[in-house]
Structure formats: structure tokens, C-alpha cells
Amino acid sequence: MNASAVETLARAIERRAAEAPTHAAIITDAGVLSYAALHQFGVRAAAAMRRDGVGMGDTVAVLAPNSAVYLALMVGAARVGAVLAAIPVSADAQAQAAMIADSGAELLFTDKAGVVAGEVRTVELGKIDQWLERDAVVVPHAPVPPDAPMTIIYSSGTTGMPKGIVQPFVYRARMLESGAARGYGPDAVTLLATPLYSNTTLSSLVQTIGAGGTIVLMAKFDAAEWLRLAERHRVTHAMLVPVMCSRLLAHPDFDRTDLSAFRVKYCTSAPFAPALKAEILDRWPGGLVEFYGMTEGGASFVLFAHEHRDKLHTVGTIAAGGELRLLDDADRDVPSGEQGEVVTRSPSMMLGYHNRPDETAACRWIAPDGSVWQRTGDIGRLDEDGFLSIVDRKKDMIISGGFNIYPSDIEAVLAGHGEVIEASVVGVPSATWGETPVAFVVAPGADAAGLKVWLNERLGKMQRVADLRLIDALPRGPIGKVLKRHLRDTYVAQAIAA
CATH class of the missing domain: 2.30.38.10 (Luciferase; Domain 3)
Structure with missing residues (x-):
């Protein structure tokens, strides 16, 4: 694939704007943006980036919830060949500042006041119209080599320093070109409620755009609102994580919501219980497809659950x-x-x-x-x-509600408590989250309930432990390695016995 053949988000939207200018590209609570309007928004953003000295290989960072503006900034960055660093809003301020610095961003777009961004120029999204070029000269598409970096997706929204996963333009180009094969088309209506700083969201969004469909984008997930939007817009596709499926099925409005337009639900990013898959197949119209893979890339695995019960x-x-x-x-x-x-x-x-x-x-x-x-x-x-x-x-990472949690981050916080001698954190099965962290702590004389409160006050929302157990000593193998599997299995066995 040569440079001229690489499809980008900006090229795809420009083509759709020419073919079907009035077709809805994205629907948010702020209204509907057509392909023509999204294209023009992206052109203005590209012109403003170029004016500010951002070009091929430079980085712009976005720290904000889902919005049409977020998508337009992606389009503008792609047009000038810039790298977009997606900073998780779920991370704490210290981690966000570290990610912004790590990305090397020339510009930061955010809706948060007081973000610590060092010398990085900050553009408030509430004042985006003041930053955009009003009568922009159309910036030509940058000649993007396939292996040029396009996005930096940070691997975790927890405390500490997440790793920035650098994805090339060709990574997204293949997604743009695979929409039809995944069942998307111009009549597809995809409902997304996972964040745009997640590869899960970007994959479905890019495939929908590549096929000329419509994105219904929620700023954040809420089961009642999700069901309302699904019925109102006759949603055909959705990208979900297992905890979202559980909450939707448990909502009192689920069985009285018209979901008959659904063709397929995609689910990924966390352990997916067979019983939950079966319930979805029994109660929810349309097919169910599970994806297993990594943001880092490599092969994906696909389960067409409706075909292989x-x-x-x-x-x-x-x-x-x-x-x-x-x-x-x-x-x-x-x-x-x-x-x-x-x-x-x-x-x-x-x-x-x-x-x-x-x-x-x-x-x-x-x-x-x-x-x-x-x-x-x-x-x-x-x-x-x-x-x-x-x-x-093999790794200790816990996947809870589609988010990566690193036990070492939690263990480091516990180590700062004066009464804690040592601690180990493991993930245990959770009907709600897929997995949830549990801490095992050696702290003679400590109060477990009080220590849990102390710990959770110092953790990010997704990191908080569901339980904290005081034990006399951590189990170790012959070479001194903590036997986390033993801790997890014992905890699960006790929970079942109880």
C-alpha cells in the first residue's frame, strides 16, 4: 500500500460529503451533523492546525468527553497528517499531565479548566469557534506514508504512567476499508457510548464512517438513555463491553423497548461470561459478535455467538x-x-x-x-x-468494565500506609464488571474496613477495590514469587461456599 493509496478518516468523510452531503454523519445531544458539515468542520480545523504550525508527524492531544467536535478534530488532524493523542478523562490529573507531556503535543484541546499541560498551547473546546479558521483555505491532504503514526492510545486510565500505543495510518485505513465486510453500510446506525480515547470505540466508528453510515454518540453511558436512543434512531449496530450489556438487560425498560432494528451487537474489551452471551441471544434481536484482541494490534478473534451457541x-x-x-x-x-x-x-x-x-x-x-x-x-x-x-x-493486569487496571498501581498506594507490611492485588470474577480488584494485605492490628476506605479514597474510580482481606502472610512459591492465582482461587472458592 503506497502513500497515495492510504485511506484516512479525512479522505473518507470528504468522499462521503461529495456523494451524500445531507446524510447524517453523527448525532449527539447537541444535534445532527451531516457529512458535508462534518467535512467542513474538519477542513476548518485542519486550516487552524496548519496556521498554528501543526503538520505531518506533529502531535495534538484531546482531553474531553465524546462529542462531534472531538470527531472533527480527528478529521482535521488526519488531513494535515498529524498524530492525535487521546488522553483519558477517567485518569487523575497527575496521570493526565504525564500523558500530555509524554505525547509531545503541540496543541491540547480540552473542556477541563486548569489542566496542567506545561508549555503546551491549550484550546478550550467551549471556545473552539474562536480558534477555528472562519474562511479557511482548503488544506490539501497530507501525503501520508502507511507507517506514519496516526494515533496514540494510552493503555490505562489509572494512576501511574500509562503506555502510549502508537498506531500507524495504515492501521485505521484497513478498518475504514473493512466496514462493508463487517456488515456496515450507508443505512447503518451505530450507537456508541464508550469513550473516543478507547480503541474499541474508534474501531466501530471508523468502520461505520468508512461505509457511509451514521454514528449516534453518547457523551457517557446511561442505560435508560441508551435504550431511548436505540429505539428513537432505529439503531442497527452497537459496540459494547460486557458490563454495559448486563446493565441494559437488567434495566426495567429493556423488554419494553423496541430493538427490532438491530442487526448485530459487537462486544469486546473484558471477560464475557457465557451465561450473559446466552441471555443476550435469548432476549435481544439481531446477532451477537464478540471480539478478542489488543489495542497493540496482532490478530483478532471473532465469535459469531448467534451461529455457535x-x-x-x-x-x-x-x-x-x-x-x-x-x-x-x-x-x-x-x-x-x-x-x-x-x-x-x-x-x-x-x-x-x-x-x-x-x-x-x-x-x-x-x-x-x-x-x-x-x-x-x-x-x-x-x-x-x-x-x-x-x-x-500471564500478566497481572485486571480488565474491569473494559478498563485496564494494573495491580502494581494499587499495591504502591497500599505500600504508603504506615501499618502495611506487604500487599497483593488480584482480579476476581464480577457479574457486573467482568473482573474487579481485591486486595490481600499483611498489616497486623489494622482495621480492614478502615484500610479499604483509606485506599479507595486514593485511587481512581475504576481502580477501587471491591474487597480488602487482612492475612497473616502472602503465599509464595519456591523462589519467593507471590502466588496470585492461589489468592484468587481461594477467594472465589470462599465466595461460592458462602
Whole structure:
């Protein structure tokens, strides 16, 4: 794929604006923006970026909730070949400041007052019209090489320093071109309530735009409002995480909401219980498709749950163009039917972690033939039909409600308490969140309830522990490694017994 062939969000919207100028591109609580209007908004944003010295390879950062303006800034950045760094609004102020600095942004767009952004020029979204070019000269599309960086998606909204996952333009180009194959079209209406700083949201948004469909974008998820919008706009597609599905099914309005226009629901980003998949199939019109993959790229797995009810315990089969290997602890291929670390590759791979070459190298596996593969940290097993089951995780990361939580961040906070000798945090199954963190703490004489309150007051919203247990000592293996699996299994067994 050469530079002139790389599709960008800006090119796709410009083409749709010429073909169907009045067709709704995005619907928000602020109103409807047609493809022609979105194109013009993006052109003005591109002209203003160029005026301010932003061009090919420069970075602009956005720290804001979902909005049509957010999307227009993405379009403008793509037009000038700039990198867009999506800063999570869920992170605390310290982490946000660190991400902004790490991104190297020339401009920061935000709706937050008092953001610590160093020397970065800040544009308030409430005053965006003052910043935009009113009578903009149309900036020509930058000649974007396929491997030029397009987005930096930060891997976590928790405290500490998340890793910036750098995705090239060709990564999104393949998504733009795959919309039709995923069932999107000009008549598609996609409801999105996950944040635009998430790769989950961007994937569905880009595929819908690429096919000329309409995005209904919520600033934040609310089950009652989601159901109202789904019925009102005759929504055909949605991207969800399991906790959202649970809340929608539990809402008293669910069974009396007309969801008959649905063709498919996509779900990803967190452990997805087979029982929840079955309930969706029984109660919700349209198909159900689960995706398993990484923002870092590599192969994806797809489960067409409505076609394979006997495989709901799996994450499906490998998507076209992907390759899979299951490796043991010595990085050797495991025998057929045995479990190993899921290591994948595909044409869509990240460029690396921003400013972190050592961590980039650590997450990759170089095969004997020199090919580069992406480590997932997950342990999986293939069945005789090629369906992958995730049976464990090598990494300690917890996925709760679609968000990544790093136990070391929570453990570091606990270490700052005067009575805590040592602590370990693990993820346990949660019907609501998929997983939720639980802390095991060695702190003789401490009060568990009080320590939990102290801890949660110092954590981000998504990090807060569901339980805190005081124990005499952490279980350790022969070489002193804490046996987190033992902590998790014991906790789950006690919960079942109770």
C-alpha cells in the first residue's frame, strides 16, 4: 500500500460529503451533523492546525468527553497528517499531565479548566469557534506514508504512567476499508457510548464512517438513555463491553423497548461470561459478535455467538489475515490441544509504545524466521474446531468494565500506609464488571474496613477495590514469587461456599 493509496478518516468523510452531503454523519445531544458539515468542520480545523504550525508527524492531544467536535478534530488532524493523542478523562490529573507531556503535543484541546499541560498551547473546546479558521483555505491532504503514526492510545486510565500505543495510518485505513465486510453500510446506525480515547470505540466508528453510515454518540453511558436512543434512531449496530450489556438487560425498560432494528451487537474489551452471551441471544434481536484482541494490534478473534451457541465459552476463531501461535514458558510451540501464551501477528500492528523502546521490545516475540509477533500475556487453548478459549493471564493486569487496571498501581498506594507490611492485588470474577480488584494485605492490628476506605479514597474510580482481606502472610512459591492465582482461587472458592 503506497502513500497515495492510504485511506484516512479525512479522505473518507470528504468522499462521503461529495456523494451524500445531507446524510447524517453523527448525532449527539447537541444535534445532527451531516457529512458535508462534518467535512467542513474538519477542513476548518485542519486550516487552524496548519496556521498554528501543526503538520505531518506533529502531535495534538484531546482531553474531553465524546462529542462531534472531538470527531472533527480527528478529521482535521488526519488531513494535515498529524498524530492525535487521546488522553483519558477517567485518569487523575497527575496521570493526565504525564500523558500530555509524554505525547509531545503541540496543541491540547480540552473542556477541563486548569489542566496542567506545561508549555503546551491549550484550546478550550467551549471556545473552539474562536480558534477555528472562519474562511479557511482548503488544506490539501497530507501525503501520508502507511507507517506514519496516526494515533496514540494510552493503555490505562489509572494512576501511574500509562503506555502510549502508537498506531500507524495504515492501521485505521484497513478498518475504514473493512466496514462493508463487517456488515456496515450507508443505512447503518451505530450507537456508541464508550469513550473516543478507547480503541474499541474508534474501531466501530471508523468502520461505520468508512461505509457511509451514521454514528449516534453518547457523551457517557446511561442505560435508560441508551435504550431511548436505540429505539428513537432505529439503531442497527452497537459496540459494547460486557458490563454495559448486563446493565441494559437488567434495566426495567429493556423488554419494553423496541430493538427490532438491530442487526448485530459487537462486544469486546473484558471477560464475557457465557451465561450473559446466552441471555443476550435469548432476549435481544439481531446477532451477537464478540471480539478478542489488543489495542497493540496482532490478530483478532471473532465469535459469531448467534451461529455457535455451543462455543459461548470461547472467544471464537482467528480473523482473516491473522496468525496465532501458543507458546510455553520457553517460547516453544505447545502441542496441539495444550495451553500456552497467545502470541499473534497480522498486517495491523502498533508501531510501538511511545518513548518506551524497552517495553516495546518486551511485548514482542521474534520468531526464528525473523518475523515479529505480539505477545498478549493471555494463556489460551485451541479446541479441535479452531476456537480459542482464554484460560488464564500471564500478566497481572485486571480488565474491569473494559478498563485496564494494573495491580502494581494499587499495591504502591497500599505500600504508603504506615501499618502495611506487604500487599497483593488480584482480579476476581464480577457479574457486573467482568473482573474487579481485591486486595490481600499483611498489616497486623489494622482495621480492614478502615484500610479499604483509606485506599479507595486514593485511587481512581475504576481502580477501587471491591474487597480488602487482612492475612497473616502472602503465599509464595519456591523462589519467593507471590502466588496470585492461589489468592484468587481461594477467594472465589470462599465466595461460592458462602
